[in-house]
Amino acid sequence: MRDFLRGVRLFGRGATIVARSPRLLLIGAVPAVLTALLLLGGMVALVVWVDDLAALVTPFADDWAEGLRTLVRVAAGIVLVGLWLVLSMIGFSALTLAIGGPFYEHIAEKVEDDLGGPPAPVQDLSWARMLWLGIRDGIVLVLRSLLFTVPLLVAGFVPVIGQTVVPVLLALVTAWFLALELVAVSFYRVGMDLGQRRAVLRGRRGLALGLGLPASLLCAIPLAAIVVMPVAFVGGVLVAHEAMRGQANDSAMRSHGAASS
Template sequence: MRDFGVGIGLLGRGFRIVLSDPRLLLRGALPALLTTLLLAGAVVGLAVGVDDLVAWATPFADDWSGTWRGLFRTALGVGVVVGAVALSVVLFAAVALIVGGPFYESIAEEVEDRELGGVPGAQRIGFARSAWIGVRDGLRLVLLALLWAVLLFALGFIPVFGQTVVPVLSVVVGAWLLAVELTAIPFVRRGRSLKERRRALRTRRGLVLGMAVPVYLLCLVPLLALVVFPAAFAGGTLLAGKLVAPGADPAPREGFPR
């Protein structure tokens, strides 16, 4: 629990950093705004057409009684929309980092210089490489999120367990995947691959979740992500600084494109 509290403290420091510097806040909010508009439009479109989608996907229910068919398809439709909203939080981070890679790289550099004394031998990422890394890592994480979503959706039908444990698991899984995204640029600047990043995060699970769980929950509130995401990225930069040992070999290990 102590590590969890330290993780919350890292997020608090992230808020302090961006709220005390309007330039950093604006730099981080612009890509987040564009991403919010794109994903909100997609989720609203899905919600509008979910009845037709569910009916198309469940032709076997056409012969059921009206009551059971309606209950089944309504529950499935709600599950699809809820799952899409949960997935959109993870996807939000991936898309925002693709759209605003240079913005977030500059934020990472400033946070590292101010709070961590800089990163010796830090790599310059640039837009093309950050976009490639964002797309590649984002696709991997979205596939993981989809697999978890299917599993948790099925577990949700278990009485009591589905209404108590599954929602908590959903938040934990979503927060973990979000943390992997939030620490992408700071780790790449240190020459660390996705595999190394995930291994480092697993060494301090409480710390990672302490930072990421509040971010995940706050990002579920529309438009709040415009402030939360820049602060979360600053917190993720601080988190990466704690997880990568000072003086570790910064030699590039993540080629482009690979």
């Protein structure tokens, strides 16, 4: 619980840092705006062609009675739109961070300089390399998150449990995967991949959830993500810095203990 509250405080500290530097807010908001426009364009295109897409995914209904065929394809269209909305919510942060790699690397550098420097030697990454890492890891995290969110969405139709337990579990799952995305740039900068990132945060799961939960809940408010993302990213830099420092200190203590024995 202490680690969770620490994560919430670091998210709040990120808000304070951004509030004191409107330039960071502007830099961090640009990729969020671009992502929102892309996803909105995709949503509009889906709505325009939803009838054709629904027919494409339900070829088995071609020879059915007109009323039943229409019912099945309306249901298929609703599912397609719902799936797009879920994927948009899950993938928004991953796509934003992938598009805005150079923007967020600049923010990370500024925040880490104020913290006394990065927790490990920084590697020089090109924009293309950052984009590739962001897209690759973002896809992996979205697919992994779907393994949890899809069953939970289905379980949401179960009476009582679907209205009590499921929303809590869904919020925690979303928070965990969002936290993994928010700290990504800080880990990329020191040469640590997704597997290492997960291993470090697994040891500080409460800290990660304390960052990801308020960020994910606020991002659910329409258009709020444009402001929330820069704040959450700065909070992610702070969380990554603390988690990596803590891991380095633990490793040093274990090495010292082994040498002493």
